[in-house]
Amino acid sequence: MNNLTFSVDREIFEKHPGFRRAIIVARDILNEGDLGSLINEQLVAVKALSPEDPRLVTWREAFALEGMKVRDFRPSIDALVKRIQADKPFVSINKIVDIGTIVSLKFVLPAGAHPILSDTQTVSMERASGEEIDVSFDGKTEPVPKGEIVLKDNGRLATRRWVWRQTPLSRIDHKTTSFFLNIDALPVISDEVLNEAIKFSQELIQSVFRVETGVVVLDLHNPTEDLS
DSSP: OOOEEEEEOHHHHHHSTTOEEEEEEEOSOOOOSOOHHHHHHHHHHHHTOOTTOHHHHHHHHHHHHTTOOTTTSOOHHHHHHHHHHTTOOOOOOOHHHHHHHHHHHHHTSOEEEEEOOTTOOEEEEEEOOSOOEEEOTTSOEEEOOTTOEEEEETTEEEEETTTTEEOGGGOOOTTOOOEEEEEEEOTTSOHHHHHHHHHHHHHHHHHHHOOOEEEEEEBTTBOEEEEO
């Protein structure tokens, strides 16, 4: 079982004061079936959300501070809420992916799962160097602009533009046996609510997969942490 090191570039915390990233790790699970019924339980409240809910607005503002136009690059939680409110088709994927969706909808914040690959050792949120090339799900390639916030798994692109879009490296399917869940919180989410989201996520993962979980919380004062 490989040890994992999670990190966020300190400059990102400094530019976005109060940002925190919680990471929950689960291993040796069987990813069969889905949690569609649990997602449905969250939809009524989400449909009633105002587009100007502070929990949505704060992510648009954070993206704007990064020079990203929301009409081109919508934060994942904002895009998810917008899709639900527009009554567009919403399909449950699998248990791991669905857990991220449930947490996102319940707490109105970005939460997304990534596989722990056989060689995963370092997972870093950092600024792109400008030399990275993104390969999309349909095989198209695109250079990643220097300075863009990206998530890397052993130096490989896992997420583009902070919480905008995951790359094919982060694909989760029935073969996925270990994963980590990122939960991102800006200051509009208090420490108490973030802790509630962490506790809820851990209990959900434990009840669905019958495994123990590990958790780290990264912030300005703790930008790097190991988890065995």
